[in-house]
Amino acid sequence: MADDPFTTFKKQAEEALRKALAELKAESPIVLDKAPSGMGDLAFPCFPLAKQLRKAPDAIAKDIASRIQPHDMIDKVDSKAGYVNFSVSFDRLAKSTLNEAIARKGDYGSPERKKPTRILVEHTSVNPTGPIHVGRARNPIIGDTLARILRHAGYRVDTEFYVNDVGRQVVMMTWGVKHLTADAKPERDKDDYRYVLFYQKANKVLEEKPELEKEIGQMLYNLEHGDPETVRLTHEVCERVLAAITDTLSRLNIRIDNFTWESRFVADKSVDRIIERLKGSEFCHEEGGAYFLELESFGIAGRETKWFFTRADGTSVYTTRDLAYHMDKFTRTDTAVNILGEDHKLAMQELAAALSIIGVEKKPEIVYYAFVSLPEGKMSTRKGIVVNLDDLVDEAMERAYEEVKKRRTDLSEDKMRDISRIVGIGALRYNIARVQAEKQIVFKWEDALNFEGTSAPFIQYAHARACSILEKAGDWDRGSSERRFDTDYERALVKMIASFPTVVSECAEYRKTHVLAVFAQDLAAQFNQFYRFVPVLKAEGPARDARLALVEASMWTLRNALNCLGIEAPTEM
RNA sequence: GGGCGUGUGGCCUAGUCAGGAUAUGGCACUUGCCUCCUAAGCAAGUGGUCAAGGGUUCGAAUCCCUUCACGCCCGCCA
Numbered sequence: 001m002a003d004d005p006f007t008t009f010k011k012q013a014e015e016a017l018r019k020a021l022a023e024l025k026a027e028s029p030i031v032l033d034k035a036p037s038g039m040g041d042l043a044f045p046c047f048p049l050a051k052q053l054r055k056a057p058d059a060i061a062k063d064i065a066s067r068i069q070p071h072d073m074i075d076k077v078d079s080k081a082g083y084v085n086f087s088v089s090f091d092r093l094a095k096s097t098l099n100e101a102i103a104r105k106g107d108y109g110s111p112e113r114k115k116p117t118r119i120l121v122e123h124t125s126v127n128p129t130g131p132i133h134v135g136r137a138r139n140p141i142i143g144d145t146l147a148r149i150l151r152h153a154g155y156r157v158d159t160e161f162y163v164n165d166v167g168r169q170v171v172m173m174t175w176g177v178k179h180l181t182a183d184a185k186p187e188r189d190k191d192d193y194r195y196v197l198f199y200q201k202a203n204k205v206l207e208e209k210p211e212l213e214k215e216i217g218q219m220l221y222n223l224e225h226g227d228p229e230t231v232r233l234t235h236e237v238c239e240r241v242l243a244a245i246t247d248t249l250s251r252l253n254i255r256i257d258n259f260t261w262e263s264r265f266v267a268d269k270s271v272d273r274i275i276e277r278l279k280g281s282e283f284c285h286e287e288g289g290a291y292f293l294e295l296e297s298f299g300i301a302g303r304e305t306k307w308f309f310t311r312a313d314g315t316s317v318y319t320t321r322d323l324a325y326h327m328d329k330f331t332r333t334d335t336a337v338n339i340l341g342e343d344h345k346l347a348m349q350e351l352a353a354a355l356s357i358i359g360v361e362k363k364p365e366i367v368y369y370a371f372v373s374l375p376e377g378k379m380s381t382r383k384g385i386v387v388n389l390d391d392l393v394d395e396a397m398e399r400a401y402e403e404v405k406k407r408r409t410d411l412s413e414d415k416m417r418d419i420s421r422i423v424g425i426g427a428l429r430y431n432i433a434r435v436q437a438e439k440q441i442v443f444k445w446e447d448a449l450n451f452e453g454t455s456a457p458f459i460q461y462a463h464a465r466a467c468s469i470l471e472k473a474g475d476w477d478r479g480s481s482e483r484r485f486d487t488d489y490e491r492a493l494v495k496m497i498a499s500f501p502t503v504v505s506e507c508a509e510y511r512k513t514h515v516l517a518v519f520a521q522d523l524a525a526q527f528n529q530f531y532r533f534v535p536v537l538k539a540e541g542p543a544r545d546a547r548l549a550l551v552e553a554s555m556w557t558l559r560n561a562l563n564c565l566g567i568e569a570p571t572e573m
Numbered sequence: 574g575g576g577c578g579u580g581u582g583g584c585c586u587a588g589u590c591a592g593g594a595u596a597u598g599g600c601a602c603u604u605g606c607c608u609c610c611u612a613a614g615c616a617a618g619u620g621g622u623c624a625a626g627g628g629u630u631c632g633a634a635u636c637c638c639u640u641c642a643c644g645c646c647c648g649c650c651a
Contacts, residue, residue, distance in 0.1 A: 036594060045593050167651050290649045301576045302647035311649040318651045342645050345577060438578060440644055453599040457613050469610050518587060532615045
């Protein structure tokens with residue numbers, strides 16, 4: 001597979017170092033750092049070699065540098081303060097990078113050939129018992145972004161929502177729908193808001209009349225044993241709430257490929273088969289009719305190392321069904337990636353242990369995220385301290401509209417609304433995607449709807465500027481072989497564009513969305529400097545063509561990075 | 574009590590996996606720049622014991638140990 005030019009440069013530098021070190025009879029892993037600006041592009045520190053060679057690091061660096069002849073992508077090798085510094089052949093890098101970006105357009109950053117590996121990204125999977133709130137919004141945004149990145153990195157990706165239509169919460173809601181009447185108006189004319197009222201009321205009624213617990217238990221039993229009426233009603237209610245939830249997600253540019261219903265694994269008896277297999281395990285014990293695995297030897301620690309996989313009445317628990325689901329998943333994919341809240345860590349450890357016990361080698365890979373809280377504390381639907389995702393989306397679009405109106409007087413109402421939607425949703429997604437998943441975040445309106453600095457609009461704005469130049473440029477010579485760039489602004493921008501393929505594959509490999517978000521921000525900042533200091537349309541001759549090529553390559557790179565983040569790139573704003 | 578995660582200027586944050594050259598950006602604050610390709614921008618400035626302590630190393634935000642703070646978990650719930 002052909003590497004991008006910067007990777008080729010890096011490999012050539014590594015190879016040259018390998019040879020030089022062999023000549024010196026020195027042994028060292030070859031790790032290249034990014035050199036500080038003005039000292040080349042890649043740096044090799046020679047300090048670890050000092051003891052081995054009994055020479056000063058600086059002398060070693062000098063020696064190594066003198067043994068490496070510049071060739072192909074390596075333009076210059078020199079040494080300074082114990083480092084061997086490599087400079088890339090800039091003209092070659094610029095030429096192939098820009099040609100590639102301009103030729104491949106929306107595919108720039110993606111490998112020429114698709115990878116055969118299938119990856120199934122399970123995300124969101126919230127209980128279909130009510131609207132999604134901001135605390136849970138991290139899940140679909142991280143999941144969808146990761147899926148987009150993996151796709152751009154060349155994998156065959158499917159996204160999946162696991163619909164929990166079996167557990168107690170769903171039964172509570174369905175029981176409420178069957179036996180209660182709503183006594184409040186839903187906050188929105190949407191099924192998730194309508195049905196959550198039944199769920200909430202059922203919980204309240206049960207608190208007041210604990211004797212109804214038996215009825216709930218019976219319904220749960222009926223559901224799990226395939227009672228047609230219970231199954232039908234539950235499924236219908238869940239389906240409606242689910243449809244409403246996916247409507248909310250689609251507002252954030254999130255579309256899910258598959259929905260797998262948990263009840264399927266109960267109905268097709270795969271859960272029963274797993275229970276039987278687990279019962280045959282040496283780790284299995286029984287207590288009052290309920291079965292559990294003793295998982296202490298699997299690294300499970302805490303007060304309780306038992307994992308119960310059946311209730312006393314023989315019915316399955318959540319993780320047991322999840323086990324059946326994962327076994328099904330592995331028949332359909334090579335790699336399973338799950339996006340989960342950090343509260344699922346123990347359950348996933350138990351699931352991994354159980355998979356080992358029944359002899360399944362594959363394990364799901366999990367991306368955990370910490371919860372989003374509000375300044376006044378934990379989000380809680382019951383206590384009413386909650387921000388619904390729909391409200392956040394509305395507010396984002398509304399605030400973006402105010403900003404558009406401030407700046408543009410020449411646009412039609414429709415156009416302004418369209419830009420507001422793109423900018424508002426972008427700001428929202430960006431603010432989630434930009435932060436490492438493991439960091440807990442406190443939701444603040446002013447951060448979530450930030451339109452300047454580190455934000456989607458900042459990146460979108462750079463893209464719109466690029467589009468504006470290209471639109472005004474008229475005809476220019478795209479095939480020009482001479483592309484000279486003399487300013488640091490241009491050269492730095494070219495190098496950033498050249499690094500995009502590597503950034504995408506690293507984000508994919510490490511399952512990190514925030515790295516791409518940071519890259520997009522840096523690229524936009526670099527483009528804005530270029531825009532400010534280097535005239536494009538007023539330039540003449542080959543310089544103009546070269547700069548236009550740089551603008552076009554920037555535009556595609558910004559657009560592709562935004563697309564990986566699930567953020568639309570408006571041509572004007 | 575135990576397990577896992579997080580801790581970087583007033584606030585948010587990158588860098589931590591693979592230790593390397595003056596610790597990245599942003600917000601806020603101060604000050605400049607729109608007869609010039611869109612000022613959602615650019616430039617300059619103020620602000621840091623990288624939670625604390627110890628250790629390893631030529632070199633530690635990064636690795637090891639201890640402590641502290643915060644979050645999540647330790648259900649026959651999901």
